[in-house]
Amino acid sequence: MKYYTAALAGLLLAGAVQALIEACNAVPAADKRLECLKAAMGATAVAPQAAAIDTLEQAFASMRAGLGVGLSYNDYQSSVVTLARALAVYQQQGSALPSTALEEALEAYKDAGIVWGRSIEFYAHSDNVRTYPNAPPVSRTGLEAIAFKYKLPLVNSNFLGWEKGVPVEFxxxxxxGIALVKAKQGFLEIRDPHPTPKPPPVSPAQEADIAAANALAKEQQCQENPQVERTGLAGVDTLFAAACTHGKQLNIACASGICRVMA
Structure with a gap:
């Protein structure tokens, strides 16, 4: 149902863009008409890209949903192939934004299938079930690389601890879980490729200076509830400014929580 909703959203976006282009053509002024058409053509590129991302995100959501209901090994492998195909289709589109995180999510799903499959093959021999009841040994299943890659914990494959193995269910x-985290990261990347950078965290010393600067501004009757803004640095001093109710600006210098009004 969500797939069809995403497809319908894409069609509605495309229809809205076409209507915008027609409206632009009706603008009498040539320069304004050109500006309008440029904006409309930009929207034309955004609409299919958003629809493609929605379709790919639904493919990842379907993969997670299948895990929740419990898949057989064969069904799981089919789901991984379907997901790989969906990612390949997205990547082949001209408007597609690359995402290493989405590729790593798919790789984690594939590696989980390898661990599962090697375990099935190993325990298909009844002797192995008796000899290695705790986990398939990495040395006999070729799972060393995956265990090292994801830092998976190893346990004693048998009671004597002769060999180490990967606990399959864990x-x-x-x-x-890694695939889920990587997928979320990937969709954040392609939906917002240029996020607004977060400001650096405020240190305790900076917090002390801000509090002292606000207190000094209030003491100087700049405002009843002053809000100071940091304006720069001068030696060991942090500089602040507050816009006062009487139309003037109060300049403050602080160091280690001690502030003074600057001339």
Whole structure:
């Protein structure tokens, strides 16, 4: 249902863009008409890109939903192939934004399938079930690389501890968790490729200076509830400014929580 909703949203966006282009053509002034058409053509590129991302996100959501209901190994492998195909289709589109995180999410799903499949093959031999009841040994299943790659914990494969192995259920759930985190990261990247950078955290010393600067501004009757803004640095001093109610600006210098009014 969500897939069809995303597709319908894409069609509605495309229809809205076409209507915008027609409206632009009706603008009498040539320069204004050109500006309008440029904006409309930009929207034309955005509409299919948003629809493609929605479709890909639905493919990842379907993968997660399948894990929740419990898939057989064969069904799981089919789901991974379907997801890989959906990511490849997205990447082939001209408007597609690259995402290493989405590729890593798919890789984690594939590696979980490898762990699962190697375990099935290993325990298909009844002797192995008796000899290695705790986990398939990495040395006999070729799982060393995956265990090292994801830092998976190893346990004693048998009671004597002769060999180390990967606990399969734990490994699968761990890799599925990694895939989920990577997928969320990937969709944030392609939906907002240029996010607004977050300001650096305020240190305790800076907090002390801000509080002292606000207190001094209030003491100087700049405002009843003054709000100071940092304006720069001067040696060891942090500089602040506050816009006062009488139309003037109060300039303050602070260091280690001690502030003074600047001339």
């Amino acid at each position: 490994a699968r759930s761990s890799l599925w």
